[in-house]
Amino acid sequence: MRPNGLLVRARRVGVVAAVGLLAGLGSGLFGSGVAAAATVTKTLNYTCEFPLIGPGPLSVAIKVTFPNSGVVNQPIQATGFSATVTVPADTVDVLRLLDGATVEGSAAANVRVTDGAGTSQAVAIPNLNVPVTAVPPTGDMVVVASGPVPAFTVTHAGNAAINVGDFTSDLLPKKADGSLTELGPLHLDCVVDAGQNTLLTSIPVAASAPLATEPRR
Missing domain, CATH: 1.20.5 (Single alpha-helices involved in coiled-coils or other helix-helix interfaces)
Structure with missing residues (x-):
């Protein structure tokens, strides 16, 4: 060659x-x-305190993406959080009677994270946006709240269970001309109904690797 x-x-x-x-x-x-990610969906029933009509039911469909695994003391970040709320027609009728045309505002949710050792912590999800949503002429009303989720850490290895908690909402019901209805600004406290499985997901969390040390000379 x-x-x-x-x-x-x-x-x-x-x-x-x-x-x-x-x-x-x-x-x-x-x-x-x-870590790869997986999207979780969960529908739960809540009871909220409404002005004029008192306690009323809501159905809330939660959607959020979690990583498939985590590491102790390293941030676990969920993304793509949304809560689709269905308000029953009889509750929406109050808005219609008061010439309500749109609703907008914000919401805040809570979840509870319990690590492999049973240590539990509350994680707040504030500043969820509720965009301007038209009040339908009849029937139920669907409102969506969405926004970023704060990262959290756990201190023990094992499966970290994430459970849904209560939520609050601050809404502005407006007439077609943009002025507030006679309801004024609304603050709603909503409690998840008892007897439901509130588990969103369980994330395997590995122990953190020990820090490398230099050999003695």
Whole structure:
């Protein structure tokens, strides 16, 4: 074989080896240590204190994406949180009687995280946005609240259980001309009905790796 042929072959081998090395590095950098995510949906019944009519039921469909795993003392970040609230027609009738045309405002939710050792903590989800939503002429009304979820950490390895809690909402019911209805600003306290399975998900949490120490000299 000619010398230049050997050189070409050597170059080809070198290119293949380099590509293989880069592929291996890529899988190590981007494939390991990155938890995949899963979207969870859950529908629960709540009871809220409404002005004029008193306690009333709501159905709330929760949707949120959690990582499939976590590590002790490292942030666990959920994303894509939304709560789709269905308000029964008889409750919406009060808005209609007062010429309510739209509703907007904010909401705040609560979840409880319990780690593998049974240590429990409350995690608040504030500042959920309720965009301007039209009051339908008849029937139920659907309102969606959404927004970012604060990251949380756990201090013990094992399965971290995440349970849904109560929520509050501050709403502005408005007439077609933009003025408030006679209800004025509304503050609603809503409690999850007893006897339901409030578990959203359970995330396996691994122990954190010990810090490397330099050997004694």
